[in-house]
Amino acid sequence: MTDRTEPTPGKRVERLRRAAGLSRERLAGLAGLSPTTVKFIENGKRSLTLRAAQQIAPHLGVRDLGDLFGPSVTLSLDSRSTHPRVENVRRALTAWHVHVGGEPASPDYLRGAVDSAWQTWHTSRYQRSEAGAVLPGLLDTAQRAVRLHTGMERRRSLAMLAQAYHLAQAFLAWHGDRELCWLTVDRGMTAALDADDPIAIAQASWYAAHLLRSVGRGDEALVRLAEARSLIEPRVADGPVEYAEMLADLHLCAALTRARTGDQGAWSDWEIARDVVHRALPADFVGLRTRVSRPLVEVYAVMCAVDLGDPDEAQRRAHSLDPASIPSTERRGRHYVELARSADLEGAREATLHLLAKADATSPETVRYSPAARDMLSRLVTEAPASIRAEAVELAQRAGVTP
Template sequence: MGGVLVAWLRDAMLGLHHDITIPSGSALNTDLSRALTDFHTCRYGSLALRLPRLIHAGHARTAMAARLARSYLLATRMLIKLDEQQLDWMAADRAHQSAETTGDALLIAEAARQLAVLARKANWHEQAMSIALTAADHSGLRAGGPDHAAERGLLIQSAAYTAAKAGDAAGMRELTDEAAAIAKELGGTTRLRDHGGCFSPTTVRLHLISAENSAGDPSTALAAARAVTPQSLPSVERRARYYTGIAVAYGRWGCRDDCVRALLAAEHHAPEETHARPTAKSLISGLLISGRITTELRRLAARVGVLT
């Protein structure tokens, strides 16, 4: 399903298939809301139908810059998840341009966050850090309400992850503490309208699992995971990320059976996510060539598509 979604997004972004019927504005708003739900519940078959249509409609109706920006932000997140390294930059740039057109501080900040993620994936760590922290310090975010503060927290989390990727574990933990302080001050969970996600002490702790993995210490990543209750995570997508993060840590530690169990848990919560995600495929491929292949691992590999 990941390949279908990528292909249809590509064609929408290239302006192909002009025969698509464009629904009314209210129907498109409903479609965007449902597309965000599809992402957070990992229903990628449904998302493959809705998101390309939203992008096509956004270009056809130039007055709807905010909706186009939100559509491209969602496309960017999905393409990053699927490691589509050409289309994700294209989507992120269009999200940024559309967001700037609106003048909306939250949209502009979220577009900056996605650009920071892509810069980090390209190993441009200094630039990624600068994009995220400059956006977090923008007066438009500092002067806003709880949702603006939450977006600042997400940007600081992004900078923390970049510090981990750059080998600066101490800097990563300092920035994570800063994000955690914002979450604690906000209290509870703050939802973000532009991408349907949320920010809370729990999501900060979830982010720390990936950051500690990137810093190179699987035992610390697993300790961070023990501080998170999976049932408290706000979406299916977040729970799948939680179990995938645990699988990465066990894989690096050489705990094969624990790694497989974590991958199976991720698959249980979000099969479409686990079957499409390059991280899961890479872990499973590594397990297949590094040791004993159990029936459980072989069946998982077949479902994910790395063993036929």
């Protein structure tokens, strides 16, 4: 009897890849994806997203994405859940202060306002809503200060404006408006360069690297990170503690970038970051904006293991890490999502749902807006055993996910 079952998108990718004579590693390299991502798309452990399909298609000789998704799949160009405050942030980013007057906010005031906004981001369960509420005013105040100050006061204000743009990028990252994210990266880097502040430039490079990696330009991201390290590393020994914090964060970003492309060299960067944190920072140190700390280094180890497709190593790394020690509600929620990804790789549906529920209890907006969490919930709704399907449906509904 002939099997008339429609092949899944993953099976279609595998079939076309084999027909093109490409290994998974070769296709991943051409498309700017990790070999693990291609593997999991093919075996159904990860959904084929529209962006991944667009990256893969040219290398498989595909001109119609229907050849990948099949006739029964409806494609949406607006698959990401958009936060209601995005429009206000967009307006603040695209406002130009042609005429300015009055007294500018002092650089010290700006630093306090920026630090308060970042503190909110890391401590609130609803960090996107609360940060989105203050971002328009923060951007406006910092932009005006830069226009009105001169000399050193202007340079200090520029460094704080760069930080405001970085927070805007963090807010926008999961909302699908790629052009707006690029705008924040460009504005943040321009402000940092104009400030001529090494820490500000390195931070801007860190944020640029995250966006470059997300669009398949991992090699370019690593170059930018190496340039930033060359700026920071000579200052670590004699400079303030922020230089060691920044150096560790740059190595952590490089580790994750390598892991996303299946490069085991990720562990080398991770080990350097761990050494810097343990050697050059106080044991209880927590970066105000970056949250660099000993627990965060271990969070990155779990992330790297998951992205390298090694759930056993991810679980081993997570075993001794108490989530309560992670000094950021937002990062703690993302850590639970990473653990859910690890369970998902092993096909452990009950554990995946349990961990996503923990993420939701920690930070509901992390689950609602994380592409990885939404993908897992979408599949759980249809694939979870009957014994937990009702719970999966309930959680998916709370997160605004429909299968």
